[in-house]
Amino acid sequence: MMTFSPQLEQKFAKMLTAYPEGKKRSAVVPMLIYAQDEVGSITPELIDEVARRCEVTPLQVDEVVGYYSMLHRKPMGKFHVQVCTNISCLLVGGMELYEHACKKLGISHKQVTADGQISLEEVECMGACSWAPAVEINYDFHHHVTPEKLDQLIDGLRKAQ
Amino acid sequence: MPKKLYNEPSPLETRILSKRFGLENSESLATYLANDGFKAFRKAREMKPEEIIEEVKTSALRGRGGAGFPTGLKWSFVPRSSPKPKYIVINADESEPGTCKDRLLMEYDPHQMIEGILIAGLAMDAHKGYIYIRGEYRYLIDHMDRALAEAYSQGYLGKNILGTGFDFDLYTHSGAGAYECGEETALLDSLEGKRGVPRMKPPFPAVAGAWASPTLLNNVETFSAIPAIIRDGGAAFAALGTPKNGGTRLLCVSGHVNKPGVYEVPLGYPMMKFINEIAGGIPGGKKLKAVIPGGSSCPILKADECDIPMDYDSLAKIGSMLGSGGMVVMDETTDMVKVALRIMRFYAHESCGWCIPCREGTTWLRKILQRFDDGGGRHDDIGLLGELSKNMLGRTFCALGDAAAMPTISIVEKFAEDFEKRLARDRQMVAV
Incomplete structure (x- = not known):
């Protein structure tokens, strides 16, 4: 059995009452993503735990994990840098920004720096099209990002370690 | 303090849904x-x-x-x-x-x-x-x-x-x-x-x-x-709005415009007026090449098709859609091969894999477009892209297959020239 932080336990307790009687399975996806934020990745133990809490089989949780792009079986960095290269960002330098991030960090898509601190992902549209190019670091949006601004953001993350 | 908005509103907007945007503590x-x-x-x-x-x-x-x-x-x-x-x-x-x-x-x-x-x-x-x-x-x-x-x-x-x-x-x-x-x-x-x-x-x-x-x-x-x-x-x-197209809606304009942003206008608002006056026109005095009117699933419009009112029925009449209101504006320097590839990379990534025409169709289209962009394009590819896409239309479980096919069909039909230019350039490179 796994336990989470008191805040998360509170969130999960409330979450399980949000759905109709007997429909705890509905909490699978939100529970996975919130738990991943705390645990670091979707581990086999986490799958078992979510299955237990949502009253489904571990397989029913496992099959969901592979479907959603934000769920990772391996840990990403402490700071997950997501650069959008979809159409609106592409037109205003999103691809160049992503290539710049690869060079700057010395890693590429879904890789993590050797110290485990920063990971990079080329992502699909994340709803910042009118303020492109956009980058999301963990859950923080950054708009109108230039290579210089990205350097500053990444340098800031390194200092924050 | 009123919250700073992501983009300045335009005086040309009709703000019904967005009328509280920018007010002090508007979220309270x-x-x-x-x-x-x-x-x-x-x-x-x-x-x-x-x-x-x-x-x-x-x-x-x-x-x-x-x-x-x-x-x-x-x-x-x-x-x-x-x-x-x-x-x-x-x-x-x-x-x-x-x-x-x-x-x-x-x-x-x-x-x-x-x-x-x-x-x-x-x-x-x-x-x-x-x-x-x-x-x-x-x-x-x-x-x-x-x-x-x-x-x-x-x-x-x-x-x-x-x-x-x-x-x-x-x-x-x-x-x-x-x-x-x-x-x-x-x-x-x-x-x-x-x-x-x-x-x-x-x-x-x-x-x-x-x-x-x-x-x-x-x-x-x-x-x-x-x-x-x-x-x-x-x-x-x-x-x-216009008949059968009531009210206002929020349009998100992105790409090659001076003032990208989200603006609320009545249904039926003229597209070119929207691009030139609300979105501030195209930077650097460049010419308009194409517009995706309502998100990347919508068939693309050539510049000469854009002089229309923006409502569902007017867009449908010219074979496109108002969609989700995501307007993407492209200037004359835009390479449509790259646009088609990026759009297809998205749909291939997002296809849920449940039905075969979509899963296989988007994958093959992505592969062909990637090869084309990498310099390995063949003349037959242009027709093949259109044909494959048309075979997906209406044959998938949900609308994702259509969403991938529709922009592709319109891009290869309306901008075949961009694909031809690439082939000519590739041939030249081989000759050198």
Whole structure:
């Protein structure tokens, strides 16, 4: 059995009452993503735990994990840098920004720096099209990002370690 | 201090849904109440459910998520008298490339949407609602949770709302990264804790939706339009737009314009006026090459097709769609091979894999376009891209296959020249 932080336990307790009687399975996806934020990745133990809490089989949780792009079986960095290269960002330098991030960090898509601190992902549209190019670091949006601004953001993350 | 907006508003806008954007603490219930908030709910409480639905029909509001289905009609499909519980589900999975408006409606004016949902609850006799928000919008999930808590604490949600005897519980629900979950039946499967795979229709969600119960599913903007419709009357809302295309909508303009942003205009607003005057025209005095009018699923328009009013029917007449309001503007320097490839990379990534024409079709189209962009294009590819896409149209389980095929067909047909130019360049390079 796994336990989470008191805040998360509170969130999960409330979450399980949000759905109709007997429909705890509905909490699978939100529970996975919130738990991943705390645990670091979707581990086999986490799958078992979510299955237990949502009253489904571990397989029913496992099959969901592979479907959603934000769920990772391996840990990403402490700071997950997501650069959008979809159409609106592409037109205003999103691809160049992503290539710049690869060079700057010395890693590429879904890789993590050797110290485990920063990971990079080329992502699909994340709803910042009118303020492109956009980058999301963990859950923080950054708009109108230039290579210089990205350097500053990444340098800031390194200092924050 | 009023919150700094993501982009400056334009004086040419007609701000109905966005009228509170930029007000001090616009996201608070107090600001909402001081600016017409919950007047519509109080009015709706005195109306019969059929009258509410009739008002929505009169408004000529059409779904703002992409398909443009008449909202009042959709509402009338939910069997109010069903003995099963009825649910309201709010599609806040905003993920159509080019679209970023629902974010603002939730961030700046969450109570407007909540009021719209409550009115739908009255009309459907529903007492529970779920706001399905894409996982990437975590800050908005937290933001909506705060707005819900505020509404609960002041009696605008929960038991016996405003002493009317009407109960309604509203929850947020996080997605975890999947474009497909914007499709309504896939969203419902995801809400039920499964992979977001589309369901066979019929039955439609109105009859058997969430947990096999009657479910009303609408987009954030659709619900956000409801308070204005009930408050000022459906006819007033309809009059803002064009026949059968009522009201205003939020358009998200991106790409090659001087003032990209989200702007609210009446349906039927002239596209070129929108691009040149509201969005500030194309930078550097360059010429317009193409416009994707409503998100990347929509067939692309050539510059000479863009002198049209922006409503669902005018766009349909020229073979495209107003979609989700995500307008992408491209100048003369844009390479359509790269555009087609990037669009297809997206659909191939997001195809849920459930049905073969979509899963295989998007993969093969992506491979052909990638090879073409890498310099290995063949002349037959141009026809092959169109043919493969046409074979996907209408043959997939849900609209994702069409969403991938439609822009591709239009790009290779309208911009074959870009593909020919690439072939000529590749040949030259081989010759050297």
